[in-house]
Amino acid sequence: MKKFNVTGVCIPKEHYMVDIRNKLKQIMDLIARGHYFTINRPRQYGKTTAMYLLANKLRKKDYLVIKMSFEGLSSKSFTDEAIFIKNFVREVKRNLQLRGKENLLQFIEDYQQLSDINDLNYFITDFIREAKQEVVLMIDEVDKSSNNQLFLDFLGMLRTKYLLAKEGEDYTFHNVILAGVHDVKNLKLKLRSDEEEKFNSPWNIAVKFKVEMSFDVAEISSMLRDYKKDRKAEMNVQILAEEIYYYTSGHPYLVSKLAKIIDEELEKTNWDKSDVQQAVKVLLNERNTNFESLIKNIENNKDLHQLIYKIIVEGEELTYNLDNPIIELGELHGILKNENGIVKVHNKIYEQRIYNYLSSKLETTLDMTAYNYKDNFIKKNGDLDFEKVLNKFQLFIKEQYSSQDKEFLERKGRLIFLAFIKPIINGRGFDFKEVQISEEKRLDIVITYLDKKYIVELKIWRGEKYHQKGLEQLGNYLDTQNVEQGYLVSFDFNQNKEYKQEKIEQGDKEIFAIWV
Known part of the structure; x- marks a missing residue:
């Protein structure tokens, strides 16, 4: 029986393969x-x-x-x-x-x-x-x-x-x-x-190799069709291929790795979208040479580290220019890509792994244990009390960060939140980040805990006008995720700021907001 392969050469008779x-x-x-x-x-x-x-x-x-x-x-x-x-x-x-x-x-x-x-x-x-x-x-x-x-x-x-x-x-x-x-x-x-x-340049006779080696949705579908036919499985190939592409951007290793996890670790035959999401969670929590290389290349280059931080944490929209040696280096190692003239991290799985790496490094330098003890936030029915989580985070910032910490908090605020939330959801939950490039450079976090989904928007406070616009955007995002309640964390760096909480009606959605 064929298998999905992520090591060495793929052999058509032995492995499920994308049609290239x-x-x-x-x-x-x-x-x-x-x-x-x-x-x-x-x-x-x-x-x-x-x-x-x-x-x-x-x-x-x-x-x-x-x-x-x-x-x-x-x-x-x-x-x-x-x-x-x-x-x-x-x-x-x-x-x-x-x-x-x-x-x-x-x-x-x-x-x-x-x-x-x-x-x-x-x-x-x-x-x-x-x-x-x-x-x-x-x-x-x-x-x-x-x-x-x-x-x-x-x-x-x-x-x-x-x-x-x-x-x-x-x-x-x-x-x-x-x-x-x-x-x-x-x-x-x-x-x-x-x-x-x-x-x-002894090789200037060579022509530019322009063949796109990453897989598109149609190519991923070809591999899934082969699997479906071979295993006599019931699965919507198109929807699954789109979901795999959403997380991987067609990275060949990641495409095959997700499929392998679903087949061999989750032991599923009839796949659905939730299986892809579960495979992403499994993948992000494992050690492999691909991720080791990813982090090593970031650790070993200070300028590349800084560039990636600007993109995925600060939400900077940077123009793609291959003459820039840092961008060239990032693309060489498959970390960065050119998306409509803007520099982006290659895929959502890499983004998430880098977020986890950055927040973990910060977590080791901060003492949050008095604030984010997991059992304090679990309801009797096992659900996550997310309003309580945000209130405790607000208290942590208020008590631990004085006005002298403003610059640090402005640079690290969102990472601090990610480091704060990680021990609470660890084991039973999963958080995925979605940077929204806008005037507010907001960061949406979709957290799944058991069978419930919690959507949090992190943004810097820039006045009431942008606040209202952000609420509208969050309401629309809740619609796309089929979620009735959302959460908003506004980082306010004004001297006279007020630490407050507020429940806001946004259309038919309810948004619980805090200011820190």
Whole structure:
């Protein structure tokens, strides 16, 4: 029986997979034109699977595919020419053995010994002539070698051969396809320990790879249809695909991971939207290499950390510009994306994980235990007494933050609330954030606790006019969520502010509001 796969290459006979025929067609068009290119996308973004499926497709069209990965090669392989060339030729032979190319194997056996890049240059020329068919070189995991001179020499040799072949003065690969996180058209290389890093461009012959590797709703649907047919399940594929896309923005790993959780951990066969939401909750509470990489990349770069904080906590709307190295770095690691010219966190699951990470770091620095002890907020029927939660939060701010803390509270207020609420709902509840970019830069939090939903809007007080507008927006949001009561927390930084509570009728909705 097939399974959902989130590790390594996906095999059609073994795994439920998204139908990426349209993506492969676009890549095949690049190959037919003889282009060289790099599939540069974040880790766990389907590059290896795409290369596997592409190689199979090319072989059926009578291309000779030489497919290898730099992942398994030792570091020494990229510092010693002779070792690198030996390993490269060995990988070529492995491909030929698997395809039964005895004539080409004999050609390699009879060839003179190779000791440097220049020897490899002439070997490739003779090999291509002997092959008598179009040869495609595919190299996965090129990032491992991208910071050393030998790799640049190798690319430079391929570049020269490509240009000469175009002039009819040499023979070379019909295509060279590299796969990795970085676009090797622009490499940073430190040639000597006392030199600054320099940009090198030995690969400017490569065309821009524009194929969208994330999955759209139709592609996600193809995977779910396969599952539905195989398991004879009852499920609305379109609605489920839209819900999965809503949380993942089509990130390949996250799409497959949610499906895997529903199938194997929740043990559901007939899926509905609530199963997707439960899978999101399970995913956000687990450790995995994808999330570890996400947080590590934010922790390791102060400027990226600050940019992401501005976007998801302060609600800043920043213009997308790929020339900005911080935005470029965030996009390189799959954290940020360009959404209609605005910089956004790539998907809602990443947003939520980052919120949890930021609020947890703040929680460890604040002493809230006298205020947010969970049992104090649970009603006799097990429901959450959310008005009591807000009143206690108001008391916490009033008693713990004086006027001298205004600047800290203005920067951290919303995170403080998230840190305050977390221990109360932990275990039985789930909170999801939705940044609303508006004049108020409000933050909506949808909290599910048992089977009830609590919607809280956090915003900075900017006067009665914006307050009324915010109430209207919250009322509309309650409508979309089919909830009758909402909650509003206004952070008021005026010196003469009043800590107050108020119940407000907004149309047919009731809103409980506090000011802190």
